[in-house]
Amino acid sequence: MGFPGTWMTQSESMVYRVVPKCACSTIGQIMYYSDHGVFFDGDIHDATSGLHKWSMEDSQPRITANVKAHKSFAFTCVRNPYTRILSSFFDKICGIQRNGRRYRGNMVPQLIHRYGIEVGGDDGKQEFDQIASFRRFLLFARDTIRWKKPMEPDIHWSAMSGHVATFIANGGRYDHIFFTEKFNEGMQTVLDRTETPHKVDLATIPRFNESEGHGPKRAHPVEAYFDDLSMHLVYEIYKRDFQLFKYDFENPGNKMPLSEVDLDEVHAKLKD
Template sequence: MGFPGTWMTESESVVYRVVPKCACSTIGQILYYSDHGEFFDGDIHDAQSGLHKWGIESSQALIQANVAGHKSYSFTCVRNPYTRILSSFFDKICGIQRNGRRYRGNLVPMLVQKYGVDVGGDGGTQDFDQIKSFRRFLLFVRDTIRWRRPMDPDIHWSATSGHVSTFIVNGGHYDKIMWTEKFNDGMAEVLSNIQTPHKVDLASIPRFNESEGHGPKRAHPVEDYFDDLSMHLMYEIYKRDFRLFKYDFENPANKLPIGEIDLDEIHAKLGD
């Protein structure tokens, strides 16, 4: 299986396991900059050079050898399940993508027809009941994850722990798991543990939110989207994420972690 979703700088200063919707665009650009002294011109996910990626065949042997031998500092980044699933909804379901089309072609029309999800019309510009529509989307997410129907779960809403675990199961070891909500602290710790060809000044790094502007703005506080049933579904789907990454299931309004991540626990529980 190898190391899907794994990126590595060309200098092999650091290895990063990408988790969708967890600051991956900004992290990728920081890694690119740390090698080249400039940012990639475009969405870093589109870069086919300047950064080793498991999805690039010529990079696989280099990543495999590095990770198997734990030659470089390795890290990943996680996010509160409540804000991550909302971000996926507004970006991937309600938003028009970079190619000018809906995400995954017939996915949104199917959600409209089978689940009654409203996305603001064909162009995504009309007003709609965001809370009602999101809760119906959440039922669809549960169906994809629990029963793999009407489709397999998408990487943008499959559990963070699932992404994180493939790296461990296939022989990798994390030196750091950082929180999106404490990005500067986490990224500063990563950078302090590695030697890069170009120095990175975190204070001057822009945030590369490639999904911003794809969809409508969230009109309500996070907690308004989650009633008792929605919270029950969230726990059913993301229980391991809440527990392992120390997020507050009881209070959707609290996006910050409520404990420290235990790397030994994560390697033990996700390495089976």
């Protein structure tokens, strides 16, 4: 299985396990800049050079050798499950993607037909009942994760613990897991503990939110989208994420973690 979703700087200063919807565009650009002194021109997910990625065959032996020997500082970044699933809905379900089309072809028409979801019209910009549609999307997300129907779960709403676990299961060990909600603090720890060819000043780094503008703006506070039933569904899908990454299940309006991540606990619980 190897190390899917793993990126490494060409200088091998750091290794990062990507977790979708958790500041991965910004982290990838920081990694690229730390090696080359410039940002990648475009979406870092499209870069096919300047960064080692598991998805590129030539990079796999280098990543494997590094991770197995724990040669470099290894880290990942996580996010509150409530805001992450909301972000996935507005970006991937309601939004028009970089290629000018809907995400994953016929998935959105299928959702409209099967689950009665509205997405804001053809361009994602019309008004619609965001709360009702999001709650129906949650049912779909749960169905994909629990029963793999009507399709396999998508990486953007599958549990963070599943992404994080593959790195551990195949012999990797994290030195740091930090929160999107405390991004500068967490990323600074990475930079303080690595030697990079180019110095990175986090205060001047732009945020590369590649999903921004894809879909409609969220019209309500986070907690408005989650009634008792939808909180139950979220817990059914993301129970392990709440427990391991210390987020507040009881209060969808509290996006901040309740404590730091216990790395030993994460490794112990996700190694199998």
